[in-house]
Each structure stands twice: as structure tokens, then as C-alpha cells.
Amino acid sequence: MVWIIGANGMLGSQLCSTLSENKIDFVGTDRNVDITDFDSLKDFSGGKKITAIVNCAAYTAVDNAERDIELAQKLNADGPRNIARLAKIMGVPLIHISTDYVFDGSSTSPIGEDEPIKPLGVYGKTKAGGEKAVQEETEDFYILRTAWLYGFNGKNFVYTMIRAMNSRESVKVVSDQRGTPTNCATLARVILKIIQIRSESQLTDRKIPNGIYHVTDEGETTWFDFTNEIKKQADKKGLLTNEKCVVNPCATEDYPTPAKRPAYSVLSKKKIQQTLGIALPTWEESLSAFINSPLFDKARIQ
Numbered sequence: 001m002v003w004i005i006g007a008n009g010m011l012g013s014q015l016c017s018t019l020s021e022n023k024i025d026f027v028g029t030d031r032n033v034d035i036t037d038f039d040s041l042k043d044f045s046g047g048k049k050i051t052a053i054v055n056c057a058a059y060t061a062v063d064n065a066e067r068d069i070e071l072a073q074k075l076n077a078d079g080p081r082n083i084a085r086l087a088k089i090m091g092v093p094l095i096h097i098s099t100d101y102v103f104d105g106s107s108t109s110p111i112g113e114d115e116p117i118k119p120l121g122v123y124g125k126t127k128a129g130g131e132k133a134v135q136e137e138t139e140d141f142y143i144l145r146t147a148w149l150y151g152f153n154g155k156n157f158v159y160t161m162i163r164a165m166n167s168r169e170s171v172k173v174v175s176d177q178r179g180t181p182t183n184c185a186t187l188a189r190v191i192l193k194i195i196q197i198r199s200e201s202q203l204t205d206r207k208i209p210n211g212i213y214h215v216t217d218e219g220e221t222t223w224f225d226f227t228n229e230i231k232k233q234a235d236k237k238g239l240l241t242n243e244k245c246v247v248n249p250c251a252t253e254d255y256p257t258p259a260k261r262p263a264y265s266v267l268s269k270k271k272i273q274q275t276l277g278i279a280l281p282t283w284e285e286s287l288s289a290f291i292n293s294p295l296f297d298k299a300r301i302q
């Protein structure tokens, strides 16, 4: 049985659906089993036949983290340490989710797993602390760094922009940050694949080396161009009630936020694709799958 921690979150809930569709036995916990409390994690695991742990829980409010440092540290670094420590005691692999925000955005080409990290803000620093804690506590880990996530169950850029375009005459979107929008379903399928290969490994002898892997959709864009693509696809699907809304570009400095964002956070996915023998979809294909899915929550764009 797979244990999904943070199962009510945007990625966690997608992962529950993906495992359930693929008939993988799992159990999900969220705030009911507090990751900052080792004993509560340990008590929950007792008597259950857990074969792998996936940690999707985190403090993800990037701007709030700048003033909520202690809680961000607890959830993003101390919690993962507790989970990794327990995974080691239980003798099971830990799949832990991390972020492109561990990098400072100064690269100009897709960032490899081994490039030095240099987080810009509290969120990135505490997530980097979580990566370090996981590696210190257990050898059997997979740290999956992802970026620009959106999913059916959660506040995210796609819902926010469709809602904004439907209610305003114009929207301003930053055009000088590059990255890759990523559908949670892409990441959930990669996690599923790792779980499947690991569970069959005794029969197949196929191994996935432990380590850090970058997992996003393919391609790259800016928030501004992403918004234009959202507009085009939402319009095609009949989700735009105000086609006249104008999307204007702006610079990061015109849209100040408490936390600094990396200017370039395109991650190289060569390692995960070669290791698992998979091809990741482009961000445009994944956006189309999201917008055209029956699970797209129209209530979130009202």
C-alpha cells in the first residue's frame, strides 16, 4: 500500500485519482497526520503494509513564507526530515516533491539536476532544506523537482487567469520569467511509473537509481505567453465569456511581490525520461488535456 502524505492538496488529490484509476492500493493523509510530529507519523504507519511513501505536503504560499519563516521551515524542511527518518525505519522508498525555486534563475538553458542550488527566498530555502534533510535521513529516496504546477483541485494560474479574463477588460502578466507550466497529471503519472517499477523490481530486476530528478511538462514559455495560450484554448472550449479582454505584458519589476521569483526556471528532463523510458507531453498538450477534461472545475472560473 502506498502512503500519500498531503493527499488533499492540488498534487496529492491528483495522485490519489491516478493511483485509484490504475488500481494501486493507497492510503492518504493530510493535516490529520501532522508531518511536523514524528510520533503521529509513526503511530499512523503502525500495523499498515506500506510499501512506499509519497510526500506532497508542504508550505506552498511563496509570498506568505517571507514572513511566516518558522512555519515554512517546519513544513518544508523539518516535516520531510521526519518522513524520511520514518521511511528509513520502515525500509520503504520515499518520493519527495521539491521545486524549481531552489535555483536562482540565472541559467539560460534547461537546468540539470547537478547544477548548484541557490534559492532566492524563504520558500526556496526551506524546500532546499527539505531536500538536504531527506538525503541525510535515508538512502532510498527520489526527490522530484517540479515547477509551475496546476491541477483540478486547487487555486492555480489557469483557473485564476480565466476568471480574471472573464471579469476584466484587461489583464497584465509578467513576460520576463521563463519556465514550464506543468499539469499535476504529468507528475502523477511519473510517480505512478516509479511506484510500479519499484513494486515489480523483484520480478523484473529493473532498478531506478535513487537521486534527484526534474519532472515538468516539456517546452518553455513565459507567464504572458502561457496566458495567451490559456485564452486561446479556453475560448475554443467556450469557457471565455469576455473574449474582448486584452492580455498585456509587463516586467517583473512592475509587479512587485514579497518573494523574488527566478527569472529562468526551465528544468532539463533528460534524466527522468531516459531512466523511465518515457516521453513527457508538451505544456500545450497538457493544458489542452486540463481544459478539455470533464474534471475541469467550472465553478472556479466564475
Ligand SMILES: NC(=O)c1ccc[n+]([C@@H]2O[C@H](COP(=O)([O-])OP(=O)(O)OC[C@H]3O[C@@H](n4cnc5c(N)ncnc54)[C@H](OP(=O)(O)O)[C@@H]3O)[C@@H](O)[C@H]2O)c1
Pocket (backbone or CB within 6 Å): 005, 006, 007, 008, 009, 010, 011, 012, 029, 030, 031, 032, 033, 034, 035, 036, 055, 056, 057, 058, 059, 060, 075, 097, 098, 099, 100, 127, 146, 147, 148, 149, 150, 154
Ligand atoms: N504549486 C506549485 O506551483 C508548485 C511548484 C513547484 C513545486 N511544488 C511542490 O509540489 C508539492 C505539492 O504542491 P501543491 O501545490 O499540491 O501543494 P498544496 O496544494 O498546498 O498541498 C499541500 C497539502 O499539505 C497539507 N499540509 C499542510 N500542513 C500539513 C501538515 N502539518 N501535515 C500534513 N499535511 C499538511 C496542506 O493542507 P492545507 O491546505 O490545509 O494547508 C495541503 O493539503 C509541494 O512539495 C510543493 O512545494 C509546487
